[in-house]
Amino acid sequence: MTELPAGATVSGIVPDARHPGTVRLEVAGKVLLTVPVTALDRLQVTVGSLLEPRVFQELCQSADAEAAYRSALACLGRRPFSRRDLARRLVMRGHPPGAADQAVERAESVGLVNDETYARHFVQTRSARGRGPMRLRRELAIMGVASAIIDRVLAEEAEEADPGVVRTLARKRASQLEGVERQDRIRRVVAFLARRGYAGSEVRKVVREVVSHSQ
Numbered sequence: 001m002t003e004l005p006a007g008a009t010v011s012g013i014v015p016d017a018r019h020p021g022t023v024r025l026e027v028a029g030k031v032l033l034t035v036p037v038t039a040l041d042r043l044q045v046t047v048g049s050l051l052e053p054r055v056f057q058e059l060c061q062s063a064d065a066e067a068a069y070r071s072a073l074a075c076l077g078r079r080p081f082s083r084r085d086l087a088r089r090l091v092m093r094g095h096p097p098g099a100a101d102q103a104v105e106r107a108e109s110v111g112l113v114n115d116e117t118y119a120r121h122f123v124q125t126r127s128a129r130g131r132g133p134m135r136l137r138r139e140l141a142i143m144g145v146a147s148a149i150i151d152r153v154l155a156e157e158a159e160e161a162d163p164g165v166v167r168t169l170a171r172k173r174a175s176q177l178e179g180v181e182r183q184d185r186i187r188r189v190v191a192f193l194a195r196r197g198y199a200g201s202e203v204r205k206v207v208r209e210v211v212s213h214s215q
Contacts, residue, residue: 008032008051013040022066025059027051033063061099068095068103076107080118083108084144115145119153127157130169132198166198170210186211 012026016034023040025033039062040046043055051059068090075081075089083104090100107113122143123136131139133154140150173192177185189207 004051004053004056008056010045010047010049010051013045013047019066019070033059034066035059035062036066064096064099065102065106068099069106071095072103072107073112076112080121081113082115082118082140082143082145083113086113116149116153118143119145119149120157123153123157130165130196132165132193132196134194134198135196166193166203166206167210169193169196169198170207174207174210182211 008027010025010027011029012024014024014026014031015037016022016024019034021036021038022034023037024031025035025040025045039059043058045051045055045059049055071090071093072086075086081089086107087097087100087104090103091097095103104113119140122140126136126139136154137150140153141147170189170193173189174185177188180188186204186207189211190204193203193207
């Protein structure tokens, strides 16, 4: 946290043109903190105010939250994030956990973070890469998405075990195992599909058919 100079008095409050709604708080003509203007209004800080320790601490917390929010915007400009994953990313970037949580809540309040939207995008893009429902469910859970949201999105976006996708993946893997004994080949193809998130009796049936036809 920025150290509070002894007897610090606010010498200037300058709007930050790059970030509307924020101001640069100056002490002795130098920028001390960049904070939301709402924080100054709430704490009744004006030019000439003496920065008491309690007020200064709250301003620092507001500055941390503002910096975390800017980082959140940068992250979200590249791809969607779940709430938990975005908070984790912000902490990894050096933002205090409390500031990261505030930034995520703020992003969610303006519609920039939505776990259901994130889950839908995740399922659509990963399904296209051959990942099955079981793997998608595990990965979304790791990202902190609620099970109810996962269930709903998978029901709408992913086939439980699309035979066409499974067959294509099974053929590709089976072709890489030419010369392997039939039962071992089946076992290894089934294991490969399980890692992709496809499992169950229908999957095993497709694998047996693919292996039998490839011999």
